Amino acid sequence: MCSGKAGQLQHRIGAAIIKWGVNNYRDFPWRFTYDPYRIAVSEILLRRTRAFQVGRIYNQIIDRYPSVQKIVSIGDNDVMLLTLGFHSRARILREFAHEITDIYNGIIPEDRKKLLAIPGLGDYSVSAIRVFAFGHNDPLIDANSVRIISRINGILYTDSLRRSRIIHEKYVEMVNLYDPVVFGYSILDFGALICGTVPKCSECPLNMECQYSLDHLKQGNNI
Numbered sequence: 001m002c003s004g005k006a007g008q009l010q011h012r013i014g015a016a017i018i019k020w021g022v023n024n025y026r027d028f029p030w031r032f033t034y035d036p037y038r039i040a041v042s043e044i045l046l047r048r049t050r051a052f053q054v055g056r057i058y059n060q061i062i063d064r065y066p067s068v069q070k071i072v073s074i075g076d077n078d079v080m081l082l083t084l085g086f087h088s089r090a091r092i093l094r095e096f097a098h099e100i101t102d103i104y105n106g107i108i109p110e111d112r113k114k115l116l117a118i119p120g121l122g123d124y125s126v127s128a129i130r131v132f133a134f135g136h137n138d139p140l141i142d143a144n145s146v147r148i149i150s151r152i153n154g155i156l157y158t159d160s161l162r163r164s165r166i167i168h169e170k171y172v173e174m175v176n177l178y179d180p181v182v183f184g185y186s187i188l189d190f191g192a193l194i195c196g197t198v199p200k201c202s203e204c205p206l207n208m209e210c211q212y213s214l215d216h217l218k219q220g221n222n223i
């Protein structure tokens with residue numbers, strides 16, 4: 001639990017992002033489940049692929065491979081994956097499924113270290129599984145959340161910020177009073193629809209708190 005003015009600001013920002021999120025959620029099919037298998041599959045498919053593309057095939061993949069035991073047998077030429085150019089994804093899904101069945105008896109573990117050792121899962125996908133399947137408040141640090149946090153707090157954006165302690169701390173301060181699942185989907189969509197590469201500050205509920213927009217207003221620019 002944080003305290004002080006900086007912490008209160010992050011709480012207010014967290015609340016504003018959630019309020020925006022619950023009114024603007026995108027309804028991707030993997031958002032209607034807490035099943036760690038389904039969430040893990042979505043995260044593997046979403047890597048380097050746009051969400052709307054994955055949204056087009058996700059239900060068909062899950063219908064065809066409804067469990068980790070079934071996806072062990074996915075072929076390299078799976079039509080669903082190939083039509084969208086997911087050439088290496090079948091192999092990654094197969095390696096992921098083998099590890100879960102061989103080492104964990106078909107049950108996806110909750111422990112961060114164990115998840116990180118599973119083929120196909122990286123730092124972000126492990127956080128996403130822990131947040132969306134198990135309700136932990138691990139920070140979901142990707143280009144979107146780094147961009148949002150750095151703009152709001154007046155931190156110069158660089159690629160190395162992903163590994164920065166301050167970004168992780170700001171994220172935890174924003175989420176720690178709230179439901180991490182609701183906050184996670186809210187900040188994902190906020191980054192996609194409002195605070196994108198070109199921010200829509202005039203439509204943003206944070207424009208009177210965000211350092212980026214305040215700086216622009218001070219310089220006499222429209223936001």
Ligand code: SF4
Pocket residue numbers: 148151152194195196199200201202204205206207208210211212213
């Ligand atoms: S005011 Fe602009 S820069 Fe700040 S969070 Fe909103 S959209 Fe992003």
